[in-house]
Amino acid sequence: MAIIRISGPGSGRALNVLAGRLPNSRQASLRQIRDPQAGWLDEALVLWFPGPSSATGEDCAEIHCHGGRAVIRAIENSLAGLGLRQAEPGEFTRRAFLNGRMDLLEAEALGDMLSAETELQRAVLASSAKGHASNEVAHWREAVLSASAAVEQELDFSDDDQDGIAPTPGWCSDARRVAEEMAAWLAVPPAERLREGLRVVLAGPPNSGKSSLFNAILDEAAAIVSPIAGTTRDAIERPVAIGGVPFLLVDTAGLRDEGADEIERIGISRAGQELARADVVLWLGPEGEGPSGVIEVASMMDAAVWAPKGEGSLAVSAVTGEGLPELMSRLSAVGRDRLPKPGQVAVSRRQKQRLETARLQLLEAAEVEDLLIAGEALRQARHALDAMLGTVGTEDMLDSLFGRFCIGK
């Protein structure tokens, strides 16, 4: 089966030409698809969604035809003959956003969801796409508007007319509370982590078996494995799903202090950077010598000389596969713990930046003594939240102000 979706003011005409006449709105009908020149193309289910209550906000039509490439191409050619063109990637979503069918957060989450590859990615992004994230941001925006109104009331009315003074010391603690709620969001890895996967870095001294383990996990020979120290000179990344959790597995150059040539040194310095970016580090070196917070792995348990590591560590052999299932289930458990959970909100890096701006400005507003600076900080916070939702306005703040206080002479 293939579904061809058509959006835009010409949708109705196109469907009319191909299917003979428009079916009832939002009801599937079986029709013969005919091209004016080429004649009969296929028998298909067709649907008609008049705008604005359609997915994109425009007139939309769908043709559910047979999935053979020749059939699809014939229908596409026929549509092109009517002046239609192929949609660009993401164009339906963009149009839906422009037509006010969804806000920016929903649009971004939908885009991510469409490219989701694992069950966890889909489940988390689905909750953002349904507007949970937007609701929360809208809720914060309300709180910031109220705080702004309280500050502006102080600035614009209190001295002109003592009458207006309605003591509202609460706005500072409100601002701090919202900032804390934002911090909780910010602590969740960005939505890109769901798309790209949690970064798992294999690290340790040369010849500690990193690349072998890397390959064993991937179950494919992606990295060159050789017994000569320093073979892996650059970091190599591979996406992999383990137990429905997306990971990005990163193999690094062995860490050693001396004996490395120029290229290898660059590799080692990259490995250092990778360690800094890692969400999870599998440490294959001597116990306790890796960075803090690593998962200790005693690799090469098939080797002649081998010693297990302490409590909480893993033992694994890339050659025999012994210990691999335990390693995999540990990774998937850690992944489920670290990645946003279904129902939790994941926002993109760009949105996180805005959120961080809003958070810092809220804290500044709550701290400063000069109300003018507080007012300015709250304005910037509003600005950042507006940018997240794609809305605007000083008037909203004034409405909030006038709605709550008896002000003026």
Next chain:
Amino acid sequence: MRHFPIIVIGGGHAGVEAACVAARMGLHVALVTMDATKIGAMSCNPAIGGLGKGHLVREVDAFDGLLGIAADAGAIHYRMLNRSKGSAVWGPRVQADRRLFGAAVRERVASEPTLEVIEGEVAGLRIEGGKVRGVSLADGMQLACDAAVLCTGTFLGGVLFRGEERFEGGRIAEGAAARLARQLRDASLPLARLKTGTPPRLDGRTIDWARLAVQPSDPDQWTMSPLSKERVNPQVFCAMTRTNSRVHEIIRANLSRSPLYSGAIDAQGPRYCPSIEDKIDRFGDRDGHQIFLEPEGLDTPLVYPNGISTSLPVDVQEAFLRAIEGLEQVRVAEPGYAVEYDHVDPRSLDRSLQMKDLEGLYCAGQINGTTGYEEAAAQGLVAGLHAACRIAGRDEPGLDRANSYMAVMVDDLTLHGVSEPYRMLTARAEYRLRLRANNASSRLTPLAIQAGCVSEARRRRFEAREEAREALQLALGRERSPSEMRTLGFAATDDAGRQPLGDWTRYPGIDLTRLAEVGLVPRETEHGLHSEVAEDLHYAPYVARHEAELRELRANEKIALRPDFPFHEVPGLSNEMVERLSRTRPQSLAQAGRVPGITPAALAALLVHARKHVAAA
């Protein structure tokens, strides 16, 4: 038929500024008013300035307008509002003697050699070929013009309400401009109704002042206009009292007799300046509302009770007034009333306040849905200035939201329209940290000089001040080491490092006064310059954060949208957005972004379409 390049209709605060600014630019101007003795009259409270409004007074003054100087000439009480807050929201305000203020305005009007006052009622505009060509007066006189500025205040279709009484007029005992209102309605200009109100005037001799707390005039000698050298009048005090539960009972019992509640007035009044009946009805839990008793002048016993604007019947007004502390024996000299009037939907105006669909017709002041003398004066200045620039073929002054409250107001009016009388608030100015009342001249006088509307005296004064500023800033830019600072007696630790003197002022105990004392910066020769520059330094880090926002704003300001821009053809705009944009007709992409409900995504769509249009043209 006599011809004037510009005819101004109305002699209120907007009218006189519009007429005088054009006259200062050398154009011949006729100012048509029903009663020349009422030029510069204050219809409502006898105060000029206040929060946000004080900024407008200083901005008008920076263009050499009348308002600030006339306010000083009439001032009998000075008060800097919000002094406990940051200086950007300080609000200079004076109580002015009505007679002295009006006289000062009329004197300035009379002193303009190219300005002629003509008494009469404008009965209609002469419109030919979609352009304003002149006006006809009720007595039959015809005058020709290239531009007309309508500054009719509340007189356009004005109706006064007091209890069950109705009068036609713009103020008590003055006629309304009914014929002109009819013509504008017939010409299908977008008119709507608004209302405002005024409190009763009291006989101060019947007030028991001894029982009331007083508020004296500020002791420090600031003035509204920096050109006014000193305070010229004796200073009086204001007093304060409050309403109480007895007062509220009386008002509540008679609400049905107020035209606001009987349904006689359905126009929207200002939320920030509610009538006393509104305050009591909407905020019933309050046990009292403050009243300021403001003297109307030196040689009149009249007192203006600020805070109790009302349109209740006269007997109710008297009854509730006498239940107020200090007013037990009060005599009402003139009862309060509400006035409902026509205003033009300001979205039909462009940013020069000219009608988009009627070349040569400018509107300024209350006719555009604003309230307040200051808002009116600033619009009069903007309209007169732009009309004169257009006729004289000069460049328009570059006013925008980042350099003036005037532009904020005009922008808000022309893009948002009004749903209640518009009052200036500092909250409306997003860049208010840089828009202080005390730097209005620095911000705007350069633009005024360029437009050619300032006197020689002001120009010289401005240039002297700029020279002093340059010297001061040069000194502040020089780097000083901690040890140098210590030698001069300042507390400075080595970890502060070598830094410009201006940055040193962020450290405790180091300010411009002290720096001037030890000779590191020049002493203050220009009044207020040091505090202005110190505030610039204080707010500099915050102002710097605006830069990115402003760059985007100014870039978008340059992307022009033609008057006939086909918003309906832009793919991706919702019907509601198309309707709002088509009604408002923003002149640039930046303006479009400020039309309510227009999202960043919609702007992106507009931008793409605007580019395509330019490319195709």
